[in-house]
Amino acid sequence: MDRKQEILEAAYKSFSLFGYKATTMDQVAKIANVGKGTIYTFFENKEILFQEIVLRMISEMILAAEKEIVPNCPFQENAHNVLMKILQFREVHQLYAKLVEEEKELRTPTVKTMLARVEKEIVSYIAEKINIAIDKKELRPCDSELVAYLLFKAYIGFVADWSATHDSELSEERIAALFRNTILRGLLP
């Protein structure tokens, strides 16, 4: 069977299960049923292998987000659903969740870098959607990069961080209403 694929899958499993730091190349080799040296004929080093895995995860995530979009639905609604999907992915997807945890608990620098990469990708994706909506005159022209960043950070704030300082969880409807009445409302033509 394809050795490279085998290695990628093994790495995906191991990173998802144990995170970046706690995954050893020996382990990946063992799971993939290859010699350790073999890994290095396909991937320069651990970090590059990791990068490859994370890029795959990003594709997966964007695909899942894209599925949330309902063509003739107003931007507001699609935006909310996409953002919620992404944040749900962030909490539910084994690898993403593990990396967020590792970044918070161990502060592995490589993980930090890669998570920044993931966020950048998400923000770009949202910015693109905003630009499309602007072209369709669904939204007023705006600094789409900044607005995308704002939306993403704000959603993270409410979905992930709010509960850290407040005891009652926020309902999805309350979050949706908030954004409908503030940022998204402000963007309407």
Add this chain to the structure above:
Amino acid sequence: MDRKQEILEAAYKSFSLFGYKATTMDQVAKIANVGKGTIYTFFENKEILFQEIVLRMISEMILAAEKEIVPNCPFQENAHNVLMKILQFREVHQLYAKLVEEEKELRTPTVKTMLARVEKEIVSYIAEKINIAIDKKELRPCDSELVAYLLFKAYIGFVADWSATHDSELSEERIAALFRNTILRGLLP
């Protein structure tokens, strides 16, 4: 001279200069020119002393923010100025800046707790201002606590976190424009 005051000032200095963890009670005693035991006749323990200091800082900060408010100025403008002042305070004020650094680098739990307290105070303050603006019909009714949280987190995001992932700093005007055109605009009646 007033021993309690002496101790408070010494503690303020030491916490500002070295942070919570690196400040020792011996040191505070020495700076305050009192015996270590004396501190414990006024403050239950190090944490309580720290709390006292932080509460004082909060008052200072709210006072500085309040000064930014121009009575017959639209909410938008005052809000922007107040938030920028608070974030500037966060970066410039020795103690606040030191604590933010310590929380990021050392993750001292006590510091984390107290910073959460500071943020809560800020958000409450802003929520209050929003409520006043709603009463004056300057803003549409809204979930002021959530909006305040949103504004604060969003401003932090742009003023403090943006530069971590992007190389070009954001101009204050660009930030102001963004909020004017999104959140604040969405809140207008």
Add this chain to the structure above:
DNA sequence: CAGATGACCAAAAAGGTTTTTTGGTCATTT
């Protein structure tokens, strides 16, 4: 003989132990 392998190595991390520091107390002093 091209591609795979695992013993091997330096460097980093983990583990374990000793030494130092520090928050807090309290008998003594002022």
Add this chain to the structure above:
DNA sequence: AAATGACCAAAAAACCTTTTTGGTCATCTG
């Protein structure tokens, strides 16, 4: 009655030892 600093247990830092790990490369094999 209020202040003090020697004192103590516990936590942190420093130190040393052992183990683990990313990466290499001489050797093997299909």
